[in-house]
Amino acid sequence: MMPSVTSRRHVIADDIRNKISTGRIKAGACLPSEAQLASRYGVSTATLRSALSVLQGEGVVEKIHGKGNFVRHPLRRITYVGGGPWMPSAAESALRVSVRTTNLQAHGQLAGLLGVPVSSPLTEFLCLSHEGKSPHSLARIYVPRDLSPTDVPVESHCCKSVEAKLAELRPPLAEVRERVSARPPTPEEVATLRISPALAVLAITRVAADSTGRVVEAALLVLPGGRADAFFTTHHMTDERTSEG
Incomplete structure (x- = not known):
């Protein structure tokens, strides 16, 4: 059975989150473009953006208009x-x-x-x-x-x-x-x-x-x-x- 779009976006979000938490992607780094990430994960751009929105909602990634998606530095509560x-x-x-x-x-x-x-x-x-x-x-x-x-x-x-x-x-x-x-x-x-x-x-x-x-x-x-x-x-x-x- 093919994974649903919802489950696929969480798989992608989990993978990116894991790479950030283990230091493979550093705080402040700009992620590859949405098109590049969609191609890498073999999903549509819409599904990729949905995965990024999960990370944005968690405050792990922020999207800066005209520049891209960046890994946020850890912020205090x-x-x-x-x-x-x-x-x-x-x-x-x-x-x-x-x-x-x-x-x-x-x-x-x-x-x-x-x-x-x-x-x-x-x-x-x-x-x-x-x-x-x-x-x-x-x-x-x-x-x-x-x-x-x-x-x-x-x-x-x-x-x-x-x-x-x-x-x-x-x-x-x-x-x-x-x-x-x-x-x-x-x-x-x-x-x-x-x-x-x-x-x-x-x-x-x-x-x-x-x-x-x-x-x-x-x-x-x-x-x-x-x-x-x-x-x-x-x-x-x-x-x-x-x-x-």
Whole structure:
């Protein structure tokens, strides 16, 4: 019985994965063209692309438009800690953060998140972090214009320096609310994070308010779902009573 297309694509994916894990194909190497691989494995180009999509979904291989399929360097898992900084962490020394600043007006979702009237002035900080040459995570930070610093670095080698600039003008945070969901990536997120469209992302909406209840920052975070963990800790208050003998 001839193997099915589905089983054939997994056989091919397993063979390429094995060659990568044993070092016969090195991290950063460009794979042979799809036509060459299809010929080598005796399958159609469509079946070969299906096999590569398995590896792309696992984060083992990435396809760069116009250049080919490349073996990814092993990436650390991403850890997001609830209630903490908006930027999730890998090893801090390995992260480089680029920041694009845009002034805009509140609309729809943003007006609702920040609790401000439509057309209120806001500032968006689009933060893309990289671990080495590979995209790590994406964050869109929104603050009321009067709390927007003017000297946020365009590029930083540590996300903490960006966070520090954003914290300079805002009052101390009294409450942070977070919503976590898994969803398919948008085409923009696929291109920016260089992930497979079949790989879900972890989307975190973070809203921070001061002691008066004013929302001073809203963050929309996107993490590649295949290597992201989110941790939340709840502290329960107990009523401790001591008895006197």
